[in-house]
Amino acid sequence: MQRNQLLLIGLGVAAVIALFAFGRISPKVHDHDHAATGMAMPQGNAAKPADFKDILLKAKERVPAEKLGEISRLENAVVRGDVQTQQLNAYRQLYLIWDGLNELPIAAHYAGEAAKLENSGKNLTFAANLFLDHLSHTQDPAVQLWEVSSAIDLLDRAIALEPGNDTLKLRKGALLVDYTGEPMKGIGLLREVAEKNPDFLDAQLTLANFSIKSGQFDKAIERMDKVLERTPDEPKALFLKAVAHQSQGENDKAVELLRQCRKLIKDPALAAEIDGYIKSIK
DSSP states (O other): OOGGGHHHHOSGGGHHHHHHHTSOOOOOOOOOOOOOOSOOOOTTTTSOOOOHHHHHHHHHTTSOHHHHHHHHHHHTOOOSSSHHHHHHHHHHHHHHHHHHTTOHHHHHHHHHHHHHHHTOHHHHHHHHHHHHHHHTTOOOHHHHHHHHHHHHHHHHHHHHHOTTOHHHHHHHHHHHHHHSSOHHHHHHHHHHHHHHOTTOHHHHHHHHHHHHHTTOHHHHHHHHHHHHHHOTTOHHHHHHHHHHHHHTTOHHHHHHHHHHHHHHOOOHHHHHHHHHHHHHHO
């Protein structure tokens, strides 16, 4: 699994799914506050997206002097001739420089600008994924919203080129739910994908996860039951169903499901984390 796919599952409660799909993240023991009736939006959602020029200026303050001259030359590279080709080459080189400087949001921007000129679904997706890779590391809400807006723009362009690519729609839907003021638009897109392809596991997991995050535990259980009817030995579905039951205070059911899940896990480290989760709720 790619790291950016963590975004498909969301934050908070969603970390339990990441235990299987995206790395060894210890699951939380959830409280039983069922008061939430809508999606919990991340803090800072009232902020406006940062301006790229401001982000770039701050990043340049951290750049060694010898690199600033090269960056400036590339920024002003397009003068005459085949402008688009020159601009494309400049964007590609700027991406490489900023990536080498470990300034990932700036690198992602230039990868995105190059991908727009190429109009390549593959490269647009690559650039969007760069933003998604960095998103969870961003502390500034305004910069985070700029990254989200940039990623959605790139995903929209990729979807226009590949309208049948449900993975791209899934990523966009998850971003809309978790990071924008349009959660229901995102849910609608996710449902469209899940209904069109009931066997698309990531879509089913994502929707079940958002049901848990909004306190709709029965809906999450129902969705995972349908997955398990088709694939009874799907550990992610067993795990998420366990979390939904445990979130309702039904610890015995959760433990039973976790034990079923535990038997399907071959990775000793993951199995140990499940054992720890079971002990924490018994």
